[in-house]
Amino acid sequence: MEHILHFGLGSFARAHLLDYTADAGGWDVTGVSLRSTAIRDGLVEQGYNYVLCVQEMGIKKIDILRDVLVAADDPQAVLEAMAEAKIISATVTEKGYHLDAKGVLDLNDPAIASDLAGHGPRTLIGFLAYGLAGRTRPVTVMSCDNRIENGDVLQAAVARFAQAAGLIIHWDSTRFPNSMVDRITPATTDSVRKMSGDIMAVPTEAFREWVIEDDFAGPRPDWPGVQFVTDVAPHELRKLRMLNGAHSLLAYAGLACGFTYVHEAVTDPDLRDLVEQLMTEAGNTLPASVKGQAPAYAKALIARFENPQLVHRLDQIAMDGSQKVPYRFVGTLRAGRADAVVEGIKAWIAFCISETHADRRLNDPKASEITEAVHSDNPDAALLELVGAVDLFELIVES
Numbered sequence: 312m313e314h315i316l317h318f319g320l321g322s323f324a325r326a327h328l329l330d331y332t333a334d335a336g337g338w339d340v341t342g343v344s345l346r347s348t349a350i351r352d353g354l355v356e357q358g359y360n361y362v363l364c365v366q367e368m369g370i371k372k373i374d375i376l377r378d379v380l381v382a383a384d385d386p387q388a389v390l391e392a393m394a395e396a397k398i399i400s401a402t403v404t405e406k407g408y409h410l411d412a413k414g415v416l417d418l419n420d421p422a423i424a425s426d427l428a429g430h431g432p433r434t435l436i437g438f439l440a441y442g443l444a445g446r447t448r449p450v451t452v453m454s455c456d457n458r459i460e461n462g463d464v465l466q467a468a469v470a471r472f473a474q475a476a477g478l479i480i481h482w483d484s485t486r487f488p489n490s491m492v493d494r495i496t497p498a499t500t501d502s503v504r505k506m507s508g509d510i511m512a513v514p515t516e517a518f519r520e521w522v523i524e525d526d527f528a529g530p531r532p533d534w535p536g537v538q539f540v541t542d543v544a545p546h547e548l549r550k551l552r553m554l555n556g557a558h559s560l561l562a563y564a565g566l567a568c569g570f571t572y573v574h575e576a577v578t579d580p581d582l583r584d585l586v587e588q589l590m591t592e593a594g595n596t597l598p599a600s601v602k603g604q605a606p607a608y609a610k611a612l613i614a615r616f617e618n619p620q621l622v623h624r625l626d627q628i629a630m631d632g633s634q635k636v637p638y639r640f641v642g643t644l645r646a647g648r649a650d651a652v653v654e655g656i657k658a659w660i661a662f663c664i665s666e667t668h669a670d671r672r673l674n675d676p677k678a679s680e681i682t683e684a685v686h687s688d689n690p691d692a693a694l695l696e697l698v699g700a701v702d703l704f705e706l707i708v709e710s
């Protein structure tokens with residue numbers, strides 16, 4: 312049995328990487344939770360097995376998780392597991408990379424500064440830098456997070472950390488493939504737990520997609536249906552600008568209209584028009600190799616969003632906006648005329664302002680900066696500054 316060490320055992324990884332790997336056969340997975348003990352404690356009771364509740368397909372048992380380590384309890388055990396693994400993968404969400412507004416590792420971020428000072432490590436970046444330092448055996452580090460150039464960004468962050476910490480990494484034997492990941496995975500609910508009889512059950516849709524840069528340092532599972540390509544960028548742009556851009560627009564504009572779920576917001580005629588317009592605008596910015604797929608992709612996305620069985624909360628999508636807005640909206644806007652995307656950014660700004668005025672702290676790693684921006688002399692400009700788009704002030708705010 313070959314082995315993957317995976318950082319971040321949230322629902323998405325359990326519905327995507329683990330599902331594909333279970334289908335491939337011949338590989339198992341050790342999970343690492345960076346801080347929380349909840350997933351380990353929930354899963355250990357059931358031998359690390361859990362079920363996926365796949366819409367239209369039913370219950371699927373996933374039994375390839377071998378162990379769950381909690382990094383905060385025992386960082387040394389994680390570093391030892393890293394030394395053995397041929398593939399180290401990660402889904403720690405956008406904020407787990409600790410990047411600044413320009414997309415560069417923020418050495419002043421408290422968690423990164425603490426890892427650099429040698430207390431820990433506690434972050435994915437710190438673990439990778441210390442765990443890879445001095446290693447000569449080949450290893451593939453595979454980001455499965457939903458962001459542009461996820462592998463390149465992760466490698467750059469680890470390199471910056473290693474340089475600051477004086478660690479030597481043998482880059483020749485280390486690969487960081489980029490990938491595009493997709494499967495809508497709403498947070499689990501009591502009714503899913505009850506229906507499946509598993510307190511750790513993960514609800515997800517039938518659709519799944521994974522495109523990976525064919526750049527591995529060693530063996531990899533034979534994941535069924537995965538596309539291995541030389542350039543993932545066109546697929547990332549298609550997915551992030553169209554699917555995730557539309558999701559974020561529905562979240563901010565939909566919450567403002569009083570909706571709770573994606574399937575409700577997307578059936579509102581005005582929001583539906585706006586979302587279709589955003590997908591058309593985003594599709595127009597795509598590289599030639601995938602541009603032709605955009606209309607059919609948009610149609611398929613609308614059908615996925617309309618699925619009432621998914622029960623996907625808009626407030627789940629609205630969280631961490633400071634991390635998502637840059638590549639879901641701002642990138643599209645820089646690539647071409649996009650009026651519906653402008654509406655999306657305005658809806659995010661309005662969301663930040665109304666939540667702050669209602670005294671609700673945002674679920675966002677930049678929550679304090681957002682509060683400060685909202686209370687500043689020019690909230691629009693200050694908020695745009697946080698997502699690296701203050702130069703687009705006139706286009707966005709004065710349009």
Ligand code: CS2
Nearest residue numbers: 457493494495555558627628
């Ligand atoms: C969503 C994504 O929560 C969000 O921000 O837009 O998690 C989305 O469901 C996935 O990227 C789909 O693959």
